[in-house]
Amino acid sequence: xxxxxxxxxxxxxxxxxxxxxxxxxAVVAAVLLTIVLAIVFFGPLLTSLDPHHVDPSQYRQPPxxxxxxxxxxxxxxxxxxxxxxxxxxxxIGISAxxxxxxxxxxxxxxxxxxxxxxxxxxxxxxxxxxxxxxxIIIILLAALMGGSMTTLVVSMAALEWPIAYRVVRTTCLSLxxxxxxxxxxxxxARLPYLxxxxxxxxxVGPLVVVITVVAAVCVLLEAALSxxxxxxxxxxxxxxxxxxxxxxxxxxxxxxxxxxxxxxxIAGTVLMxxxxxxxIREATDPRQSR
Amino acid sequence: xxxxxxxxxxxxxxxLAKSYGGRGRRLEHVALGGVDVALPVDASVxxxxxxxxxxxxxxxxxxxHVEPDGGTVxxxxxxxxxxxxxxxxxxxxxxxxxxxxxxxxxSHRLPVRDLIWEPVRVRSDRRSRRGDQDHDVARHLDLVSxxxxxAGRHLHELSGGQRQRVALARALICQPDALILDEPLASLDVxxxxxxxxxxxxxxxxxxxxxxxxxxxxxxxxxxCDQLVVMHNGVVVERGATESVLLDPxxxxxxxxxxxxxxIDVPPVP
Numbered sequence: 001x002x003x004x005x006x007x008x009x010x011x012x013x014x015x016x017x018x019x020x021x022x023x024x025x026a027v028v029a030a031v032l033l034t035i036v037l038a039i040v041f042f043g044p045l046l047t048s049l050d051p052h053h054v055d056p057s058q059y060r061q062p063p064x065x066x067x068x069x070x071x072x073x074x075x076x077x078x079x080x081x082x083x084x085x086x087x088x089x090x091x092i093g094i095s096a097x098x099x100x101x102x103x104x105x106x107x108x109x110x111x112x113x114x115x116x117x118x119x120x121x122x123x124x125x126x127x128x129x130x131x132x133x134x135x136i137i138i139i140l141l142a143a144l145m146g147g148s149m150t151t152l153v154v155s156m157a158a159l160e161w162p163i164a165y166r167v168v169r170t171t172c173l174s175l176x177x178x179x180x181x182x183x184x185x186x187x188x189a190r191l192p193y194l195x196x197x198x199x200x201x202x203x204v205g206p207l208v209v210v211i212t213v214v215a216a217v218c219v220l221l222e223a224a225l226s227x228x229x230x231x232x233x234x235x236x237x238x239x240x241x242x243x244x245x246x247x248x249x250x251x252x253x254x255x256x257x258x259x260x261x262x263x264x265x266i267a268g269t270v271l272m273x274x275x276x277x278x279x280i281r282e283a284t285d286p287r288q289s290r
Numbered sequence: 291x292x293x294x295x296x297x298x299x300x301x302x303x304x305x306l307a308k309s310y311g312g313r314g315r316r317l318e319h320v321a322l323g324g325v326d327v328a329l330p331v332d333a334s335v336x337x338x339x340x341x342x343x344x345x346x347x348x349x350x351x352x353x354x355h356v357e358p359d360g361g362t363v364x365x366x367x368x369x370x371x372x373x374x375x376x377x378x379x380x381x382x383x384x385x386x387x388x389x390x391x392x393x394x395x396x397s398h399r400l401p402v403r404d405l406i407w408e409p410v411r412v413r414s415d416r417r418s419r420r421g422d423q424d425h426d427v428a429r430h431l432d433l434v435s436x437x438x439x440x441a442g443r444h445l446h447e448l449s450g451g452q453r454q455r456v457a458l459a460r461a462l463i464c465q466p467d468a469l470i471l472d473e474p475l476a477s478l479d480v481x482x483x484x485x486x487x488x489x490x491x492x493x494x495x496x497x498x499x500x501x502x503x504x505x506x507x508x509x510x511x512x513x514x515c516d517q518l519v520v521m522h523n524g525v526v527v528e529r530g531a532t533e534s535v536l537l538d539p540x541x542x543x544x545x546x547x548x549x550x551x552x553x554i555d556v557p558p559v560p
Contacts, residue, residue: 179395182355185375186382187409187464201399 016205019283026279029272036269040086049080051237063257070257073245081237082261088238090269092152092222097214099157101207104164109195111165112172123169126162134159138221139230147231156221160214167206172199205284212277216270223266239266300366300468300500301352301385302328307360308347321347323524324361329385329468334494334501336515336532338508338547344524346390349472349504353387354378385468385502386461390476392453396445396460403427403441406460430459433496435489451482455489462493468500475510487513508551512536520544 021027055075063070069078111119134156141155175181181198189197219239225231226240227247234241239262246252246259308322321344329335329352337345350356352363354370354377362371363381370380381387389395396405404411406427428438434455445453454474461469471490475483487510494501505511511518511532518535520528522543528535539545 179389179391180397182378183387183389183395183460184408184412185378186353186355186387187412188379188382189412193412198397 016283020279023279023282026275026282029275030279033269033272033276036086036265036272037090040083040090043083044087049077049083051076051080051084052235053077053080060251060255060258062255069261070255072242072258073251078242078257078261081242082239082265084237085239085242085262086265086269088149088232088236089219089222089240089266092149092156092238093215093219093273096153096156096160096218097211099153100160100214101164101211103157104161104166104210105168105200105203105207107161108165108168109172109199110191112169113176113191113194113199115173115176119169122165126165129159130162132159135221135224138225139228142225142230147225147233149232149236152222152225152231156218160217163214164207164210167210168199168203171203171206175199175202205280208284209277209281212273212280216273216277219266219270219273223262297330297333298366299328299330299364301381301470301502302364302367303348303352303358303361304364305361306348306351306358306363308344308351308356308358320524322351322358325521325524325526327352327519327526329500329502331467332498332500333517334515335503335517335519336511337502337504337519337521338506338511339521339543340506340547343521343543345504345521346472348521349387349470349502352381352502353385353470354381355387382464382466384466385470385500386464386466387470388454388457388461388472388474390473392450392457392477393445395457396453398445401442401444402431402448402456405445405456406430406463409460409464426463427459430463433462433493434459449482450478451485454478454486458486458489458493462497466499468502471501471503471505473504473506475505475507483507483510490514506547508536508547520547 053076055071058067058071058075060073060075061067061071067077067079069082072078072081107122111122137159138152138155142151145151145155175198181194184194184198222231222238223240223243226238227244229244231240232238234244242262243259243266246263251258304326306322306325306327307320310319310321311317325344325348327335327337327348337348339345347356351358354363358371362369363377364370365381365384370377373380400408403423407423410423410426424441427441431438431440436452436455436459440448440452440456445456448456454477457474458469475486478486490501491514493499501514503511503515515532518529518532519526520535520539520541520543522541527541528539528544535544536548539548
């Protein structure tokens, strides 16, 4: 039926999904990432693992039937801390990147659509932010405000929004000279309408890619900060905090169960996020469509 | 405040000037050098001239899509030059602009139904009901002689002529007192052009709106416009009733346009 075929060709989303599924690595990564997210966010509901339970008799024990991934320096179950730690690390990564995307979209659209002084001021602020080393600023903020999840998310979002800002601003600069926007202005459309119905559909693809990039960066930042002992409080389970145990040479040499699980989790998750981002980029970039 | 002119003027530009490439700089290009133009109620004004004569810039300034460097624009006698970014919306309440290329002016994401309805949705804060939409869209599709079955189609499934009809329907749903048409036939083949011209003639007879039409196609403006304004290098070189300008052109640019157009002796479309 011609109508059905037309309907299939019509929407922009569907061809994008088809192109995404053609990117095999991205599909595998998306499946694995979904599994990781499911384990990390729903796993604790299904098991009785307790990441805070201290067992003084089980101190740095290798993997056993009681503790599949062994126990850490305080006698806590490594598997439990891995799952709960993933919850912390991924919550930070996801919320910081979403906050950065929302902030970058809002300010980027404002700058791109209004231009003039607003654009100049915002773009200079972005230049300043991007010229600072993010890690050092976050360490400073964490030291001043105390290392909590909120502090980390807020400071990461505050430093990572310029990427989304640049993407959205550039799109808006070219969009606002286009006839579709001129026509909408002629109907009396104001900025919020233009943003929702004309700008957002254009930038949603690139913005999702930015979200994946920033999420990966934030997971790594959390790990780096906690490893240095400057992130979350030491008792909070997070992949970075687990790694900080491996600062001792004995642990590094003789107790791989303490650092391989969080290390592999961080590296694997970041890699999968990046593959998914690549897939989305290729699926939504019209120039990449084969 | 000046006395109300007779016949009343919908849209008027006085001393409009526009340069590109920065004023006073070496690469400055003067697109408009002080142009006066008026669109009275129910009138049909054709703006003709060669490519690069500034006619499209003039239409865009009148519609509020381009800011003039100098001069004033008034809407029903009220000066709206200083309203900046909101000028397009103000003019839009009275005169709707129809773009040269409907493929660039209409979103490729939306079906025809939503394209035509967009102005209503923008204006009524989405409080408009679905039943109203289907009914109104069908009525306006009928107005521009398109089958109502097209409502669910997307832009890439339509021909050039159908797209421009959709653009016209979208302008007409705003119930404008005037249409500003910027070379609306430029991207169409000759027979489709004739159909759209006939459609515009019929629509004007039915709905009585003024038109301000930018074109370099003399047979088209002859069929649609009572008055002509001739531009050359950013200034008006001639203006008057269409027939007298066509039969007895005074300016060299207009004479050249007529010479370049052999079929001008063909009687106008009825």
